[in-house]
Amino acid sequence: MDQLRIIGGQPLSGAVSIAGAKNAGLPQIAAALLSTAPLELTNLPKVSDVANMLRVAGIYGAEVTQDARAVRIDASAIEPREVDYETVRKMRATMLVLAPLLVRFGKARVSLPGGCAIGARPVDMHLKALSALGATVSVEGGYIVADAAAGLTGGRIVLPGPSVGATETALMAATGARGETEIVNAAREPEVVDLAHCLIAMGAEIEGAGTHRILVRGPTQWRAASHHGIPDRIEAGTYAAAVAVAGGQIELVNARLEHMAAACQTLEAMGITLWPSDRGVVVSGTDRRKPAEIATEPYPGFPTDLQAQFMAIACLASGTTIIRETIFENRFMHVPELRRLGADITLSGSTAIVRGGAPLKGAQVMATDLRASVSLVLAGLAAEGETIVNRVYHLDRGYEHLDRKLAQCGAQIERISQ
Ligand code: EPZ
Numbered sequence: 001m002d003q004l005r006i007i008g009g010q011p012l013s014g015a016v017s018i019a020g021a022k023n024a025g026l027p028q029i030a031a032a033l034l035s036t037a038p039l040e041l042t043n044l045p046k047v048s049d050v051a052n053m054l055r056v057a058g059i060y061g062a063e064v065t066q067d068a069r070a071v072r073i074d075a076s077a078i079e080p081r082e083v084d085y086e087t088v089r090k091m092r093a094t095m096l097v098l099a100p101l102l103v104r105f106g107k108a109r110v111s112l113p114g115g116c117a118i119g120a121r122p123v124d125m126h127l128k129a130l131s132a133l134g135a136t137v138s139v140e141g142g143y144i145v146a147d148a149a150a151g152l153t154g155g156r157i158v159l160p161g162p163s164v165g166a167t168e169t170a171l172m173a174a175t176g177a178r179g180e181t182e183i184v185n186a187a188r189e190p191e192v193v194d195l196a197h198c199l200i201a202m203g204a205e206i207e208g209a210g211t212h213r214i215l216v217r218g219p220t221q222w223r224a225a226s227h228h229g230i231p232d233r234i235e236a237g238t239y240a241a242a243v244a245v246a247g248g249q250i251e252l253v254n255a256r257l258e259h260m261a262a263a264c265q266t267l268e269a270m271g272i273t274l275w276p277s278d279r280g281v282v283v284s285g286t287d288r289r290k291p292a293e294i295a296t297e298p299y300p301g302f303p304t305d306l307q308a309q310f311m312a313i314a315c316l317a318s319g320t321t322i323i324r325e326t327i328f329e330n331r332f333m334h335v336p337e338l339r340r341l342g343a344d345i346t347l348s349g350s351t352a353i354v355r356g357g358a359p360l361k362g363a364q365v366m367a368t369d370l371r372a373s374v375s376l377v378l379a380g381l382a383a384e385g386e387t388i389v390n391r392v393y394h395l396d397r398g399y400e401h402l403d404r405k406l407a408q409c410g411a412q413i414e415r416i417s418q
Pocket of ligand 1: 327
């Protein structure tokens with residue numbers, strides 16, 4: 001398994017190009033299965049989760065072709081096959097194919113995604129959304145079995161919470177339902193809005209994406225479409241955190257400041273300055289980092305996917321930072337590893353108390369999930385001496401060439417292939 005070797009202490013400079021958003025691309029690949037006309041996606045990031053999702057589309061019989069500019073998915077000849085548990089277990093986003101398959105075939109059987117390192121991650125809200133449109137849904141032997149032989153009928157979906165995935169399932173199902181669907185308490189993440197834009201390009205009638213109430217009129221007359229996905233606000237936030245940790249100044253090319261308001265507000269409270277440039281966003285660090293109060297929330301609040309990265313900044317702040325994780329029940333796996341680097345962090349339930357200021361010292365650390373692993377890389381950029389991050393495959397799920405991009409900005413980091 002590959003490792004990353006980092007020698008801390010180098011400030012960053014230059015520019016990084018922010019790739020397309022992984023969490024926008026994954027549902028859009030699933031959405032391609034709704035249509036008998038081809039969908040072209042430009043700006044998909046070259047990360048393993050996207051490669052896996054394209055492989056899943058291929059398992060159902062979609063024809064996937066790609067060149068340097070775009071990925072083309074032709075789902076005209078797909079069949080209701082089955083994707084094995086092993087594939088779904090590795091990436092829960094594969095269950096986003098449930099709604100498209102139900103729309104196309106009137107039935108679907110998809111493996112129940114297990115929990116994952118950050119929490120149980122149930123799918124009850126996805127199933128509730130499908131039932132509200134007339135499907136009969138059950139869980140049998142580790143599989144979700146959905147049936148709508150007479151097709152789906154538009155209705156009112158009230159989500160118990162603004163779940164990103166459940167909103168995406170509801171959106172895709174509603175495009176195939178007869179009549180109007182109202183989705184209440186919808187998630188407002190930019191990735192949900194981007195999925196709606198992709199579906200509209202494909203012929204869907206959707207209003208209100210980005211608000212808590214979305215209206216969809218179906219069934220959709222699908223047409224061939226091309227969609228350019230949004231840049232990855234979490235990748236951008238990660239590199240902004242890298243500047244906060246390592247110091248220096250970099251330009252985040254393609255980043256969109258309007259998708260990063262909560263993270264920028266916290267960075268500024270911690271002493272970091274950001275401003276828009278004609279190519280994206282410039283981030284400038286300081287060695288006088290201030291502590292902050294952080295609570296993760298659904299968009300437009302502070303994103304849970306940046307919590308671990310900002311904890312690395314907090315380790316270097318002059319004072320105590322309080323971080324509350326309100327979205328997932330177990331998203332502090334980076335804490336024991338940050339402690340190995342000398343961080344002073346106390347956990348109390350879903351709250352982490354980070355006493356900054358003690359210098360970090362390089363050590364061997366273990367990655368456990370995508371965002372926890374990148375927080376260890378960030379901490380390594382500031383730690384004295386050598387840090388080795390193991391199980392780097394977690395990083396490759398969601399970051400395109402992370403080590404190469406950081407090295408190009410002056411970090412002393414290399415990938416050691418085992
Ligand atoms: C998406 O996951 C993202 N993944 C996650 O990013 C992100 O952390 C999360 O949204 C929150 O922003 C993708 O988009 C592929 P949720 P999702 O449904 O859709 C509970 C990363 O690092 N819930 O909004 O699974 C759930 O347990 C990943 O890129 C239910 O109870 O998140 C969680 O506590 C990690 N029942 C909360 O809602 C359900 O049916 C939010 O989950 C669905 C969710």
